[in-house]
Amino acid sequence: MKIFNTLTRTKQEFVPLEEGKVKMYVCGPTVYNLIHIGNARPMIVFDTVRRYMEHKGYEVNFVSNFTDVDDKIIKKAIEEGVDASVISQRYIAECKKDMAAMNVKPATTHPLATEEICGMLDMIGDLIEKGHAYVAADGTVYFRTRSFKEYGKLSHKNLDDLQGGNRSLLVSGEDQKEDPLDFVLWKPKKDGEPYWESPWCNGRPGWHIECSVMSKKYLGEKIDIHAGGEDLVFPHHENEIAQSEAANGTEFAKYWMHNAFLNIDNKKMSKSAGNFFTVRDISEKYDLQVLRFFMLSAHYRSPLNFSADLMEAAKNGLDRMKTCVSSLNYAMENGAESDLTAAEAEKVEEAKQFMDRFDQAMDDDFNTADAISVMFELVKFANTAVGEGSTKAFAKVVCDLLLEMAEICGLILETKTEMLDAEIEDLIAQRQAARKEKNFARADEIRNELLEKGIILEDTREGVKWKRA
Ligand code: AMP
Numbered sequence: 448m449k450i451f452n453t454l455t456r457t458k459q460e461f462v463p464l465e466e467g468k469v470k471m472y473v474c475g476p477t478v479y480n481l482i483h484i485g486n487a488r489p490m491i492v493f494d495t496v497r498r499y500m501e502h503k504g505y506e507v508n509f510v511s512n513f514t515d516v517d518d519k520i521i522k523k524a525i526e527e528g529v530d531a532s533v534i535s536q537r538y539i540a541e542c543k544k545d546m547a548a549m550n551v552k553p554a555t556t557h558p559l560a561t562e563e564i565c566g567m568l569d570m571i572g573d574l575i576e577k578g579h580a581y582v583a584a585d586g587t588v589y590f591r592t593r594s595f596k597e598y599g600k601l602s603h604k605n606l607d608d609l610q611g612g613n614r615s616l617l618v619s620g621e622d623q624k625e626d627p628l629d630f631v632l633w634k635p636k637k638d639g640e641p642y643w644e645s646p647w648c649n650g651r652p653g654w655h656i657e658c659s660v661m662s663k664k665y666l667g668e669k670i671d672i673h674a675g676g677e678d679l680v681f682p683h684h685e686n687e688i689a690q691s692e693a694a695n696g697t698e699f700a701k702y703w704m705h706n707a708f709l710n711i712d713n714k715k716m717s718k719s720a721g722n723f724f725t726v727r728d729i730s731e732k733y734d735l736q737v738l739r740f741f742m743l744s745a746h747y748r749s750p751l752n753f754s755a756d757l758m759e760a761a762k763n764g765l766d767r768m769k770t771c772v773s774s775l776n777y778a779m780e781n782g783a784e785s786d787l788t789a790a791e792a793e794k795v796e797e798a799k800q801f802m803d804r805f806d807q808a809m810d811d812d813f814n815t816a817d818a819i820s821v822m823f824e825l826v827k828f829a830n831t832a833v834g835e836g837s838t839k840a841f842a843k844v845v846c847d848l849l850l851e852m853a854e855i856c857g858l859i860l861e862t863k864t865e866m867l868d869a870e871i872e873d874l875i876a877q878r879q880a881a882r883k884e885k886n887f888a889r890a891d892e893i894r895n896e897l898l899e900k901g902i903i904l905e906d907t908r909e910g911v912k913w914k915r916a
Pocket residue numbers: 474475476477478484485486487488489675676677678679706707708709710716
């Protein structure tokens with residue numbers, strides 16, 4: 448399995464630190480609002496990475512934080528006249544609902560920044576002791592960036608270029624820094640803000656320190672994979688490396704993975720430009736499985752453009768797969784009882800090759816775009832190879848293959864909810880009406896909709912009969 452490592456800018460063979468195990472940390476959202484569809488991309492992408500690793504037999508310890516103390520959370524709390532924790536708890540609960548609807552598995556651990564302050568105080572103290580951090584007159588603690596010789600290795604930036612670029616960015620208060628490149632580890636509280644006591648001042652942590660601390664606590668000093676969106680490469684992940692490696696004296700993460708951005712109609716998503724969608728907005732129009740399918744239809748390192756047309760195409764693609772699974776289920780119920788025929792046994796070998804090709808695509812830096820193409824090829828194969836006269840056993844082999852691929856992608860292709868008889872009869876009546884009006888497209892659509900829900904229609908001389916698959 449090869450992973451593109453931002454650190455080396457090459458695809459590298461994945462070798463776990465500990466055989467059979469993967470320690471993975473994904474930077475999670477700041478919880479001051481409903482998550483937007485950009486935030487959904489790393490969630491879906493890295494959940495799929497996790498699922499594929501599990502499919503390969505690895506035990507994955509997957510940690511993803513919620514940043515629950517931050518300027519934006521505090522601003523919203525002040526606007527609503529409530530405690531910051533009310534805001535963060537509210538949006539953590541909403542985020543978990545969205546994750547479930549996108550079939551993103553809960554992390555092994557979802558740590559909260561506010562519950563890990565002790566560990567942050569320890570690491571900051573350690574950094575001060577080792578000369579990598581210092582306390583300014585007002586109690587702010589800064590990381591001494593130049594003390595970490597490898598600073599810039601992830602973002603491939605040169606310290607002197609950074610220094611030139613940063614000088615003009617000095618703002619008031621920052622002149623206490625020894626060097627413009629230094630960044631905040633701990634800052635003094637302002638009125639009305641949540642704060643914690645510390646040896647340096649009553650205050651709160653800078654953003655970067657939380658991930659270094661949580662990753663160490665839940666996964667250990669050295670981990671396999673650290674991941675997030677590409678905007679996090681600099682400064683967030685660069686600063687995490689500096690803090691962790693300076694404090695622990697060992698390499699922080701072996702592989703760094705970053706997803707490219709999601710844009711809307713080829714423009715950057717922004718509230719002010721009016722092209723901003725929350726995951727909840729999308730759920731009003733689509734099952735969030737469609738959003739998941741859409742996200743995986745591109746490779747995670749390619750920019751992805753969101754548009755109404757592409758979402759419709761994703762819906763149609765997903766429907767095609769669901770219809771195939773329903774037909775296979777029908778064949779599994781109604782096919783011949785006998786063992787595989789000789790011709791079927793040959794076809795099984797052909798079908799298994801789709802799984803090998805799916806794995807090859809995923810082994811190549813999780814190329815879900817190619818993996819989904821293979822799924823479509825399997826659908827095409829299933830639609831021609833399985834039909835009247837197939838054995839139940841053959842239908843099951845093909846169906847299991849397709850469902851295994853879907854499970855790795857986190858796509859749910861089977862609708863388990865039972866329809867009520869009255870709902871079914873109502874849809875059959877609508878289908879009859881559509882046929883009378885010669886609207887055969889609508890009639891077929893209703894037939895497929897029913898098939899997806901496991902209802903099979905038979906047009907007989909006595910009228911339409913139906914049964915459950
Ligand atoms: P934030 O809450 O801004 O820290 O973002 C949480 C995660 O979402 C991070 O991994 C970001 O890199 C990622 N992210 C934010 N916006 C986008 C976007 N438009 N496309 C892809 N990933 C994004």
